[in-house]
Every structure is written in structure tokens, then in C-alpha cells.
Amino acid sequence: MANIQKSIASVFYILLLLISLLPLKITSSLKTEAEALVKWKNNLSPPLPFPSPLNSWSLTNHINLCNWDAVVCDNTNATVLEINLSNANLSGTLTGLDFASLPNLTLLNLNNNRFHGSITSTIGNLSTLTFLDLGNNLFEGTLPSELGQLKELQHVSFYNNNFNGTIPYQLTNLPK
Numbered sequence: 001m002a003n004i005q006k007s008i009a010s011v012f013y014i015l016l017l018l019i020s021l022l023p024l025k026i027t028s029s030l031k032t033e034a035e036a037l038v039k040w041k042n043n044l045s046p047p048l049p050f051p052s053p054l055n056s057w058s059l060t061n062h063i064n065l066c067n068w069d070a071v072v073c074d075n076t077n078a079t080v081l082e083i084n085l086s087n088a089n090l091s092g093t094l095t096g097l098d099f100a101s102l103p104n105l106t107l108l109n110l111n112n113n114r115f116h117g118s119i120t121s122t123i124g125n126l127s128t129l130t131f132l133d134l135g136n137n138l139f140e141g142t143l144p145s146e147l148g149q150l151k152e153l154q155h156v157s158f159y160n161n162n163f164n165g166t167i168p169y170q171l172t173n174l175p176k
Contacts, residue, residue, distance in 0.1 A: 030063070030066075036097065039096055045114075053085060053088050054090070074104065079103075085110050087113075091114040093117035099123055105126050106129060106130045107130065108129060111133040121144040127151070129153055130152050130153060130154045130155070131155045141164070143165070146170075148169075
């Protein structure tokens with residue numbers, strides 16, 4: 001009987017330890033995502049328009065990342081699902097955006113801004129992305145073949161940019 005009580009107590013303490021670590025993981029994930037977004041914001045071309053949806057994006061406010069303007073989170077898993085900055089009058093590049101830090105992103109809408117430069121190959125890290133709208137910007141160069149890695153993509157728009165070259169054959173791997 002004493003051995004059973006010791007076993008139950010051991011299991012209880014292990015479960016208690018595991019449960020106490022859960023908030024640490026969630027906070028760490030939110031902080032990583034917030035750091036990636038703030039770093040990108042700081043790399044955008046100044047001055048930011050006023051008012052700007054990016055005004056709420058701050059590391060001092062990373063705990064409230066899910067309340068940031070233009071950001072939608074999955075409250076269950078406390079992770080960023082959507083970034084919708086369409087018509088935000090922003091200018092800059094995607095170079096400073098660490099796509100790998102946003103592993104659960106399903107929607108990225110940057111339509112109708114003044115983003116320029118090329119689309120980085122790291123966009124292929126967004127494996128859960130279902131909606132990508134980069135239309136009506138000033139992007140240039142070629143479309144990266146890594147776009148073909150976005151197997152969940154259902155909507156894509158590159159309309160009205162300055163791309164050149166051919167459409168990568170890897171895009172034929174996308175769902176219809």
C-alpha cells in the first residue's frame with residue numbers, strides 16, 4: 001500500500017511540474033512571434049503613417065500580441081494566425097520578416113501598400129499559409145520557387161507588381 005501511495009505521489013508531482021511549464025512555452029512562443037514582428041516593423045521605411053496599425057506593435061506589449069492591430073491569434077494555442085495589413089500605406093521590404101518565427105500563420109495580406117524588393121525564399125517556411133495577397137505593391141524580381149512548398153495555399157495574388165521572369169514550375173504543386 002505504501003508503494004502505491006509513493007507511486008501516485010510521484011506521478012502527481014511529475015504532472016504538476018509539466019503543467020507548470022505550459023505557460024512558459026506559450027509566453028515564449030508569443031514573445032518569439034512578437035520579436036519577429038517588431039523587428040520587421042523597425043525595418044520598414046520611415047516614417048510610418050499616422051495613424052498606423054503598427055502603433056500597437058511593441059515588445060513592451062508582447063503579452064497582448066493577440067490584441068495588436070492587424071493581428072489575429074488562435075487563443076487556444078496563443079499563436080499568430082493572421083496578419084492583415086492591406087491598405088495600411090506601408091513601405092519597406094519583406095527582408096526583415098522572419099517567416100520561420102510565425103509557424104502557424106494562415107493569412108498574410110499586404111495588398112495595396114508600397115512594399116518593394118524581392119519576395120524572400122524564406123516565405124516557403126509558412127507551411128500552414130492558406131491566403132497570401134501581395135498584390136498592388138512594388139515587388140520586383142522573380143517569384144521564388146519556395147512558394148511551391150506552401151501546400152495549404154488556397155488564395156494567392158501577386159497582381160500589379162513589377163515581377164519578371166517565368167512562373168516557377170513548383171507552383172504547379174499547389175492545390176487547385
